[in-house]
Each structure stands twice: as structure tokens, then as C-alpha cells.
Amino acid sequence: MDFSTKKQLHIAVFPWLAYGHIVPFLRVSQFLAQKGHRIYYVSTPKNISRLPKLPPNLSSSISFVPLSLPQVDGLPPGVESTSELPIRKVPFLKKAYDMLETQLADFFRRSPQIKVIIHDFCPYWLPPVAVQFGVNLVYFSILSASTIAFFSSPSDMLDKKRVSPEDFTVVPMWMDYPNNIAFKLHEIAGHRECEDTVTDLERHETLLLNCKIMTMRTCYELEPEALRVLSRIHQKPIVPLGLLPPSLSIIEDTRDENWEALKKWLDSKQEKSTFYVALGSEVNLSLELMHELAYGIEKSELPFIWVVRKPHSIEQQSVENMIPPGFEERVSNRGLVLRGWAPQLKILAHSSIGGFLTHCGWSSVIESLGVGKPLILFPVGSSDLGLVARLMHGKKVGLEIERNDVDGSFTSDSVAMSIKRVMVDPDGEQFRANARVMKEIFGNIQLSDNYLNEFTRKLEII
Template sequence: MDSSTKKQLHIAVFPWLAYGHTAPFLQVSQFLAQKGHRIYYVSTPKNISRLPKLPPNLSSDISFIPLSLPQVDGLPPGVESTSELPIHKVPFLKNAYDKLETQLTEFLKSSPQIKLIIHDFAQHWLPHVATQLGISLVYFNILNASSTAFFVPPSEMHAKSRQSPEDFTVVPKWMDYPNNIAFKFHEMAGHKVCEDSTVSDKERVQTVLLNCKIMALRTCYEFEPEALRLLSKSLQKPIVPLGLLPPSLPSVEDKADENWEALKKWLDSKEEKSVFYVALGSEMNLSLESMHELAYGIEKSELPFVWVVRKPSFVQQQSEEDTIPRGLEERVSNRGLVLRDWAPQLKILAHSSIGGFLTHCGWSSVIESLGLGKPLILLPGVIADLGLVARLMQWKKVGLEIERNDRDGSFTSDAVAESIKRVMVDPELRVNADAMKEIFGNIELSNKYLNEFTRALEILN
């Protein structure tokens, strides 16, 4: 389509209430706004306030539409995102989210120029609203293609073949290429507690997938050709990869700049690729026993490290001091740094002394690490598809998973230390991870996919 005659699209963007969703939705919004389209980013006030500030040149092209999250029984007052809740209370957040239907409908009725909504997995009620108002739906699935293929083949959507947690611990028969994509028992058992008993995640995804015009995914053919081809073949609708949406260093928030200089000086004093970085995200809540095993494993590795310790905001039972065994910080002070709360993750990973990343396997964190060529020490959380991401990274030989008990998820400090040491010296992992920079860190490649996505929306409209 010629840019001089291209019609401006008015697009509502509506993510689920988790930062791992709101941030990539904003990245896509910014790209579409740069292409001349008008964006209405819909979320709750607290989630909007946590987003990075818009570049000045886009502030008039993206409007933030705050919807007040209704209060429901079981949801603590003021809570608006998954990061503020233990996993067993996430169903209450889904229940409150469903009650946004009335406010969203009123907004859309008052904005007849909006003919397109880019939405998330949870809005099973949105197709009914969109049909009434003549609006087309585009499902932005923030998962990678392998995780998506594990969950949503049409032939299985209404089948009863996977009922128990054990049924999810084997590679599905429809993934007919060599892979290891399956959950561990403890991951499925843990994930069940965040399911809404009224409307399951499976039902939510089924409904939005069946009613959308396009499904977009945060991945690319260069990394997951098998899974993307499988989805394109099995789903009766266009599958459009968005690319990996890699972050760019200059746009990283600098609120810890005064601490970065001291941290950088410490990293500068270390040998190249000699330090491993540890960060488990803002929502992974290990038991105190597991935190101590992790700490002892980090100590036993005898390697330099930077560990960002973040106690989730909903955890009250232990103090910050108890999170790490008493005396450990003093014992490792000559070779390790323990940082509390926020740290400039991208800057740390980009430093030449960092040689590996011990991660909870969030897709955004994996993208950041491989975009900078750093191999992965995999300790997946139990929410969403983190376990599947860990299997995928091990299959692609860019990471090594810490050995755990399949039934209860427990692990030993020796297993932690062994995995760290192997990743930090394994030449195959290092070479493979370094090669991934050309895919995961490639802004041009990501923009190529975003351009194709933009054209798909323009043709759809």
C-alpha cells in the first residue's frame, strides 16, 4: 500500500494485567503509531502508570484509556496486576478483568472510528462485543510458537484427551518434529491453582482464537520454523510472527544510574565472561527452603556473580534478611554482589564480564539474554509457559536446566552449582548463544516482521 494514500487506522490495544503482557503490547503500539496509525491503549490506571514514558514524537498518537478495575470478593483492594498477587489469587484478578466488559463497551461505542482491537488471551467476552460493533479482532499471543503449538491445535480444542497434570508431561502427538516441549508434573500442578474455575484459560484461548481474524506471535521463522509451520498448517487463519521485539539499550530506564556506575566499576574489574547474573523476575515466589538451596548453590559454584534478589510484593512471611541464609553475603563478598529490588538488567547483561544468566525463563528475559549472546541457566517458574520455554532453550542448546524433582520441583544446591559451572564453561552453549545475537538482538529483523504485521492490519481493515 502506498504510504501517501494509506488510510490511518484507529486501533484499540487491550492487554492482560501483567507486565510481561503490557510492555510488549506497548512496543507494538509504538511501532504502529510510528507508521501513522492512531492507538488507544486500554488498561487500568496502575498498569498504565508503570509503563515506560512515550517518546515525545509519539505522545499525540497514542492515547491511554484507563478503566477502573471493579472490586470483587477475594481480590485485595488496590491490586491491579499479577505481580501483586500470589498465584492462587490470580483467578480473582481474572474475575475482575472480566467485569471490565461494560466500561470497554461504553468506550468503544463512544469511539466509532475504532474498527480494530489487538487483544490478549483472557477476553473471552470480547468477540460478542466486537461483533455487535462491527470491530475486527487480532489476537496478540505473547507466547512463542512452540508453547502455542503445545496448547492450541484445533483438533484438541474440544477434546478430552488431556485432563490430568500427567497428560501435559509428554510431547503432544501433533508436534510431529523432534522436540522436548512438555511440562514437568510440578509445573502443571502449580499452574492449576491460577486457573479461574468459572472460565478456564483453555476456554478463554479457544474463544479468542476462534473469533480473531489474525493471530500474532512474539517469535520469528529464523528461530522456530517448525512450530510456526505447524501452526500455519493446523489453524484455519493467518499466523503472523511479530518478531522478537528486542529492547534497545538507550531506551532502558535510568532510575538506578547512580548505582550503575559503582556496579559497572565492579564488573569492569572482572575477566570477560567470568560472571554469571541471577534474576528470577518480579513474580516467581520460591519457598524459603528453595531460596536457601539456590543461595548455597550460587556459593558452591565458586564463580563471580551478580544476584538481584526481589521479594514479590505480596510475600509477607519472611524479612529481606531471611531470604538469603545469614552469613552467606559476608562469605561471598569478595566475589559476588547481592542487589536488592530493581537493577538495570539489560545494562548488566550487555557487560562483557557477564558469561551466563540464571533465569526464571520469562520470554522477555530470555530474549534480552540471547539478544546479547549470553547462555542460560534455566530455573523455570510454574506460571504460564515458563517450563516450556526452559525445554525449548535446552533443545536449542542455548541453555541448561537445573535438575529438579519432577513431582515437587525441589532442587539441591549441588545441582545449582553444577549447572552454573557447566553453562559458564561449555563451549557449545557459548557458541550457540552467541550466534543467537543475529536473531534475538536484530532490530532490523524485528522491524521487518513488524512491517509485515502492519501491512496485514492495513489489508484486513
Template sequence: MDRRKKLHIAMFPWLAYGHIMPFLEVSKFLAQKGHRISYISTPKNIGRLPKLAPHLSSNISFVELSLLHVNGLPSGAESTSELPIDKVPYLKRAYDQLRAPLTEFLKNSNVNWIIHDFAPYWLPEITAPLGINSVFFSIFNPTFLVHLGPPSVLLGDVRKWPEDFTVVPEWIDYPCNVAWKPHEMVNHQQCMDDVSDLQRLGVLVQGCQFVTARTCYEFESDEINLLSKLYQKPVVPLGLLPPSLPYSEDESADEWEAIKSWLDTKGEKSVFYIALGSEVNLSEETMRRLAFGIEKSNLPFILVVRKVPMGEGQTDKHQDIIPPGFEERVSNRGLVLRDWAPQLRILAHSSIGGFLTHCGWSSIIEALKFGRALILFSGASSDQGLNARLMHGRKVGLEIMRNEVDGSFTSDSVAATIRQVMVEPEGAAIRANAWAMRVIFGNEELSKTYLDGFTRFIEEFAPSASHSHV
């Protein structure tokens, strides 16, 4: 293809904030290169996106497709962060019903490429007849994809039971100690629809022209190479997409000033930050144990707590799961933030030394961008358990000990892990390794090089005869 020819590229992320934002980052990069982008999502998700810089807005248009009502889906919910995990299958059903309006849009808009997520397994049936090329963009890392296996495994019945996922798969051809724990598999079953996530992924991997993932060779070379073998098609890393600190003073500037002045009074790398993502919903008992562990660590901290999402029969008393008396007892060394925190700004502050995380890939990237050591507390959903093992194995964090069957843990093990990662001599190597990771995870130049390579791959892609159209 003539490199000067500008492409029309559709972006179609899954309805979760952790997917919507990386898709927007890639959209902005492609738009800067002069390509025309149609970013497709639901009205509420599009409404939540940050404002685009004026020089990009002419190349990116937002296409709003409304969800149809699905029995079981709470009214007004358009993303996973608004739902308890057992309601996510209904969101998948509503998303599947976007097939008709999306087909209509693609038929009438001369799209060359569609960059899509793991969920719309029906997409190849639309794109192939229209001669539209597709890329599966995984916001998950190749470690996770490799563990799920090739399409023959994804679409077969080799793994029938949750425990089949708790061992290292035989196709992994490099040294590996990463696998799921039994309690993580049970938890994830709750968000599966009639069409499982594995089936969705298998069909899309078979139907796309190539695969891209949020990673780089500097961190996951074995995994990228194996994934390409398993998928029998190119896997083009996109870079880690480290987010940039917001330049503009937003409406939350006052809140940040208060947090910053508190952090300014603390010693370098003395504070640990706790945030469990936008979708991890802890029971009151789990939160109580975690809170007591945080308290017992005797170290300064910032804790972000979010409200419980909509579900049947919830009263206001469920809205805050912080144990009674906790805030008063820790008020001299702890800051509790509700529902929102400027995470990137907090992690960038020199007083932060560690991050107690649910192990979502975006959160790990943000932490290692600033070299913060990880206290790993897997949210037990999708890739989080594997990420916890991976980071523990790379010695940039330490996993909190838990019962493998039910996921339970003690407040003492929370406190001990926090102290080891933050201050104890035996955590020194972890702190040093995490700090060294800035060279890869915080390297915006490196990330840009990968995005350039990805863009070139799309621009120069020569479709096979069966896909060529006049």
C-alpha cells in the same frame, strides 16, 4: 483497504508487566506508521509505563479503566507481579468485569482493530456486532501455543488431568522433545479461574481474524507453520521485539554506575547474572538451596532478589528470603540487588557470560540478544517449563536437574550446572551457540522487518463478507 487510510487500533493487554510492555512496543511502532492507538489498561499499570517520546504522544492515547472490587483480591493490586500465584484467579475475575466499560469505549470510538491478549474470552461477543476486527497477540512463543493445541482441544476435554500435558502431543509433526514436567502442571493449576486459561484462549483464537506472536521464522519456522494449520487461520510473526537499551539517564543512573564499576573489575564473560522475573515466588527453602548452589559454584555473580508480594498474614521477616550469612560469605565475589536491577544494561556488559533465568520468554530474548548462555531454572508457570526444554534442546543453555514430581533439586546440581555453562570445557558448545544467537535475537533490523510485515497485514486485511460493515 486503502493503505493511506489511518486506522484506529485499540490495544488490550493482560494485567502483567511481561504483557503490558510488548503491547506498548507494538503500539509505538504502529503509532510511528501514523495509526491512532488507544492503549487500554488500569490506572496503576498505565502510570508505571515509561514516558513516550514526544513524536509518538500525539498518536497514542491511554484509556484508563478501573478494576471493580473483587472479594479475595488484595486492595490496590492491579497486576500479577503484586500477587502470589493463588490470588491471580481474583485478578482474572476483576479483569473480566472490565467488559462493560470496554464495550462502552468501543461503541463510541470508531475502532477498526483491537489487538488483545489471551484473557478476555468475552471480547468476540462485543467486537463481532460492532464490526471490529481482532488480533490475538501472544506474548508467548508458538512452541507454547502448539503444545496447548487447536481450539477443538482447548475447548474440549481431551486433556482432563495434569499428566496429559507431560507428553509430546500427537499433533506435533516435527521432531520434538519438549513437554511439561508433572511439578510444573500442578503449580500452574493454582492460577486458573473458573474459566480456564485454555478456554479463554480457545474462544479468542476462534473469534479473531488472525494471530500474531513474538517470534520469527529464523527461530521457530516449524512451530509457526504448524500453529497456522492447527488454528486454521493466518499466524503472522511479529518478530522478537528485542528491547533497546535505554538512551536517557534515568533516576536510577547512580545505582547503575555502582553496578557498572563493580562489573568493570571482572574478566570478560566471567560473571553470571541471576534474576527470576517479576512473578516467580520462591519458598525460603528453594531460595536457600539456590543460594548455596550459587555460592558453591565459586564464580562471580549478580543476584537480584525481590520482596515477597502481598498476601495474608505476612510479617516483615518474610520480606527477605536470602539465607542468613550468605551475603557476608560471598561479599568478595557476589553482588546482591534487592527488588530492582537494570537488567538490560547488566546483560549488555561484557563481563556477563551467563544468565540463570526462570525461563520467561522476555528474559530469554534479552539474554540471547547479547549472546549470554542460559542456566535454565524454570519458574514452573505457564510457558516457562517448555521454554527451558526448548533452550536446552537448542543447546543454548543447560537445565538444572530437578525432581520431576515435586521440582526439588540440590545445591550441588545448581553449582555443577552453573560451572558447566560458564567455564567447564563441556559447556563450550553451549557458550558458542548462545553467542551465535545474537544474529537473530539481537537483530533490530530483522525485528523491524517483521513489524513492517505485521503492520501491512493489518492495513491490507480484507474482511470476509460476514465481517464487512459500511
């Protein structure tokens, strides 16, 4: 038999409606298309329109399949992603997403050639649809292996031993290696806000039990123990995808007209002297906490760039109020406050940046360590941010800002202390050195491609 004439697979790809999900799913789609497979990228029209343009050589191999998002009471008209919503309205987006089931089934009916769907954590209703049309489920989580291991043990799924918020503040017993991966109490409370009647855990469990392959954004070089635990407790193929590091060479964005001025400002700073602050596109801190963070940044007395996002809704403060009065004047000789969007990867890669004060989104962490920059860990918001912070703190590539476990409060002094320790203090050298070493894993495109190759092989023999 000639194995060189591989059969072309027809693969549907179905991410959750959040920008942090749709882009990694596109990256994987492009890789599979380069390997000769035919991809059908399924999402809503607005999310599809936000995606970067395909390279010309792939445009005939990837089709975009728009499904119209049903209108749901409580979901503002025209909203199609989490970045357009305050966290308490995300459950309405999940309801609308769940109503895509009929349209997806119709698509399968019209496309009998599709035998694989790479899906996200959300569509718990997918297994019976897939069975009906003979489609294999491949669960791609954009999260780390440690996060998935924390959330999922088959025995825990059946027995429902973890019920109270406190149950999630301890390392689960099946994670049987030295680690500190657990939530703080205030993080659990925050996450409950974005839960629908079907919890994220129930969605994840249903799909994990029914998928043929489980894949995630990590590698053995980073998380060997967590991947070993997942293989043991699930008894099914766990195939890491690599870290999917972004390539600086292909970053093109029409919004970069401000980059020249920004680069000039960065060029005027000494090497590794400046820290970058960004809390992601979906984090909304209260006015009080934003001001406390600002005072901490000010007290650090180090140069910085701070990207401040516009709050989600009119009931919250304007961007101007988010910054304390007089703050920008006081720091004008060493600090820059940017409003709205900023070219994060270009900023992080600049030689004058020496650290990143981050909300701990997995993509942001990958970007920072991919260019060897240590982390000032400040997990604010829902999802797995606290778990990522513990993982990175444990790897000693960053330091977590001290906060009250119960209410999440913190002081400007603890912010300033953490910044200085990661950036300049002699006893923070281990964070800086470890981050430089981690660049060999996080920024290694070849390593990531090797994992993607292995994943492609697994799909071809599914």
C-alpha cells in the same frame, strides 16, 4: 488507484494486567503509531502510569484509555497487576478484568472509528462485543510459537482429550517434529493455582477461534516448525511479530542511580567470568528452595550478581531470611546480592557477564540471547516457563538445572554443576557458542522491524 495514500487505521490495544504483557503491547503500539495509525491503549490507571514515557513525536498518535478495575472480593484494594499479588490471588484479578467488559463496550460505542482491537489471551468475552461494534479481533500472544502450539489444536479444543496433569507432560502429537516441549508434573500443579473458573486454556481457545489474525513474539529464524504447525492446524493467518528486542540505546530509567557503583564492580571482573541471577518479578520460591539455590550459587565458586526480590506478602519470609545466614559474608569477595530492582539489560550487556541463571520468562530469555549470553535454565513459577526452558535447552543455548519431575526439588550440587558447565567447563562451549550465534536473531532490531512491517501490512488489509 493510488496505494501511497493509505487509510489511517484506528486500533484499540488491550493487554492483560501484567507488566510482562503491557510493555510488549506498548512496543507494538509505538511501531503502528510510527506507521501513521491511531492507537488507543486500553488498561487500568495504575498500569498506564507505570508505562515508560512516549517519545514526543508519538504523543499525539497514542491515547491512553483508563478503565477503572472493579472491586472484587479477595482482591486487595488498589491492586491492578499480577506483580502485586501472590499467585493464588491471581484468579481474583482475572475476575475483576472480566468485569471490564461493560466499560470496554461503552468505549467502542463512543468510538465507532475503531475497527481493530489487538488483545491478549484473557478476555474470552470479547468476541460478541467485537461483533456488536464491527471490530476485528487480532490476538497478540506475548509467548513463543512453541508454547502456543503446545496448548492449541482445534481437535484437542473440541475433544478435550487432555484432562489430567499427566496429559500435559508429553509432547502433543500434532507437534510432529523432533522436540521435547512439555511440562514437568510439578510445573502443571503450580499453574493450576492461578486459574479462574474459566481456565487460561479456555480463554485462549475462544479467542483463537474468533480472531482474524494470530500474532506472537517470535520469528521463523527461531521457530519455523512451530509456526508451520500453527498455520496448519488453525487454517488462519499466523503472523509472527518478531522478538521485539529491547534497544540498549533507549533504556532510560530514573532508578539507575546505582548503576555507576554496579558498573564499577562489574568492571573489576574478568570478561565473561561472572553470572547473573534473577528470577523475575513474580516468582516466589519457598525458603527451603531459596537456601538450596544459594548454596548452589556458593558452591559454583564463580563471581555472581544475584537480584533478590521482596516476597509478595507478610505471611512469607522477609528478604533478609530468603538468604541463608552468613551467605553474604562468605561470598563477599566474589558475589553481590542486590535487593529489589536492578537494571537487568545493562547488567546482561556488560562484558564481564558470561551467563544468566533465569526463571525462563520469555522477555528475560530474549534480553539475554539478544546480547549473546547463554542460559542456566531454572523455570520456577507458573505460565509457560517450563516450555521456554525445554525450547532453549533443545536449541542448546542453555542447560536446565536438574530437578525432580514430580515435586520440583533440586540439590545445590545440581545448581553448581549447571552453572559451571554453562560458564567455564570445556563441554559447555557449545552453549556459549550457540548463544553468540543466537545474538544475530535475538538482538537484531532490523529483523524484528521487518516482521512488524509485515504485521502492519496485514492489519491494513484485514
